[in-house]
Amino acid sequence: MNRVARVATAGAPLVPARDWRFWLLLVALLALLAALLAPRVALTRPARDILLVIDVTGSMNVRDYATGGAPQTRLAAAKQAARALLAGLPCQSRLGLGIFTERRSFLLFEPAEVCENFAAIDGAIDGLDWRMAWEGDSYVTSGVHAALALAAGLKSDLVFMTDGQEAPPLAGGRLPAFDGKPGEVAGLLVGVGRTDPSPIPKFDQDGREVGFYSEQDVPQENRSGPPPEDAPSRAGWNPRNAPWGGEPATGTEHLSGMREEHLRALAAQTGLGFAPLDGAPGLIAAVEADTRARPVVTRIDTAAVPAALALFCLGVLFGLGAISSRRPGRLPVQ
C-alpha cells in the first residue's frame, strides 16, 4: 500500500495490474525458458539385426500370388514383402542379404544399417533373380542349416523365405539331422506360396520360358541311401538289381505348393518360428514376434512438453480475451 500511496501522491493513482493475464504470461515465459533448457531424454527403441535369405530356386518361379489382378511369382512376392520389411525396420537396425539354392546359403553382403543404406539394400533386394541360382537342386533343409550357421557367425537373427520344396525329395521323407543347437539363432521361416500345388515354369538355357515341368522331368523319389522299408512290396523289386522296385517313381514333385508341414517340422527342429507369407504387414508382425530386439538408445527432445504448455497459456490468454465482451461492461467506479 505504501507504493500505491507514493504513486498517488506523485499525482497518478495507478496500480500495477497483477490479474490472471499477468500470471498466464509469466507461466508462458517460464515454460518457454524450460523448453529452451529442456534436456534430451534417452529412450530405447527395439532395433533388429537380421540376415535375410531368399530362396531363388526354380520352384520360386511358380506364379501363385496375384498383384493387381496379374499373377505374381513367389520370388516377386517375397521380394516385395522383403522390401516392405526393410522399410518397416526402425533406424539402427541392420540387414544382411543372402540367397539360397542347391544346399547352401550364399551371403551377398553382411548386415548393414538400414536407414543410411536404404536405397542400396532396397536395390539389392530388387535385383534378386532366379538366374542367380547356380544349381537346380533345392535342399531346403541343408540351406536352412547353413543359413543358421551363417547368421550365428554374423550375430544376427535369420529370416529365411522359401517355399519348402525339396528337390530332389528327402530320402525316406526324414529330416536330415541338425548339428547346431536349436534356438541358438532366433528367427523364422517364411513359407512363400499357396499350399495347393501349381506347375513350375521351365526355362531353356537362354532363360526363355518354355512351358512347365512334367512328371518325368524331375526326380520323384530320392534314391540315394538305403531303400525304404516298403520296397519289397513294389512291382519288379529285386534286392540287388532293383532295390527301389522296377518301375520309375511317380508322384507330384513336378508341382509345387508351399510345404507348410515340412517347414513347420524344420522350424521345430531348429528352434525357429514359422509364418506363411501373406502380404507385407503379416511378415513384419511375424518378424517382430520371432526375432530378438536389440535396444538402441535414441535421444528424444523433451522441449515440446513445456512449449505446449506455453502455447496453451497464450491460447487461453488471448482466447478468453477474445470471447469476453469487446466492450467493457461499465466505467470504472467513481
Added chain:
Amino acid sequence: MSWAGSILDGLTRDWGVDHPLVLALMALALLPFLATPFVRRGIPSAALVPVDPLSRAVAAALRLAGCLAILALVLGLAGLHRREQSVEREGTGAHLVLLFDRSSSMDNSFADRAPTGDQESKSAAAKRLLAEFVARRPHDRIGVAAFSTSPMPVLPLTDHHEVVDAAIDAIDRPGLAFTDVGRGLALAFSYFADDTDETSRAVLLVSDGAALIDRRVQDALRDAAARTPVHLYWLFLRSRGSPGIFEVPPGEDTPQANPERHLHLFLQGLGLPYRAFEATSPQAVADAIAEIDRQETRPIRYVERVPRRDLARPAFMVAGFAVALLLAAKLAERRLAPARRTRAPAAEAAPARRAA
C-alpha cells in the same frame, strides 16, 4: 495459382515439419488481433485520449509480438527443420563396379593351399586391401557384383560406402565351384547401361583364375564394351606355380590350357582402356590397388549431404522474446485506482495508453 504452387514447392523443398497437422494451430495466431493481455477499461469519452502515433505503434507492435509468439510456438511444436540438403561438388573419383570372384579357390592362400597360421587367404587379403581402397576414395559411386558358377548382382551403384564395406566383408565367405568370368563381366558392364553421367567409369575385376568364355558371351561382351566405354582393371591374384598372364607359356598356348592368359588377350582386344595386374602376394595386391587409385582420379561431380537442421529451439527462442516483450508491457500496465474524490479528475486524465 501456379506462382503460389511454385512458392509452396520452393518452401517445402528446403524446409519441412515433422507433424504437419499441428500447423492447424496457427489459426490461434489471429487471436492477438482480437484481444490483448491488458485489462480493458472504459473511459468516459474517447475524446479524452489524445492522438498519439507512438502509442498506436506500440499497441500494434504488442499485437504483432503476440501473433509472433504463437506462430513461433506452433512451428516449433510442429518440428520445423531445414531439410537435409545435397550440395553438388567437384572432386576426383569414378563410378566403379567391383566384380568379385567368389569361387572356392579364392579361399586358398597365394601358395594355393588352405591357409595356415599367419598366412592369409587370397580372398581375405583382397577383402582387407579393397576395404582400404574404398575408404581412400570417399567420392566414388560404387557398385558390387560377384560371379562364380553364375553372375550375381550384389549392390547397385551407391554413394553409401558402409554397405559397400559390408559387401566386401562377405567376399571371404566360402565360395562356390566355378568361375564364369564372362557372364560376370557382362553383368558388370550392365551396371553402366543407364548411367549417363560424364564421369569416369571403371570395372575392377578381382579374380584368381579364369575360365573359357563362351563364344556367344564373347560377342555380347564386345557389344557391351562398344556401347559402354569403361576402364577395365583386372587384379589377377596369381597363385604360386600357376601360369602367368603376361608370358607366353613354353608348351601348348590354347585357351583351354591357359584360360587366364587368353582372358587377358581377350580383354586387350575389347578396345577398352585396360590394365591387368598380376599379384602374387598381399604386398603386390596393395601395390596394384594403389596404382588403380592413382589412375582413377578424374573429376567427378559428387553430392555432399548437409544434414538436416532442427529449428525448434530457435523458434522457441523467438517465442520467448515475444512473450518477454508482452510480459514487460504487462508489467508496465497500470490500472486506474479508485482515488480520493479530491484527486478524481487527475486520475481520469491519465488513461492507460496501452489499454486499447
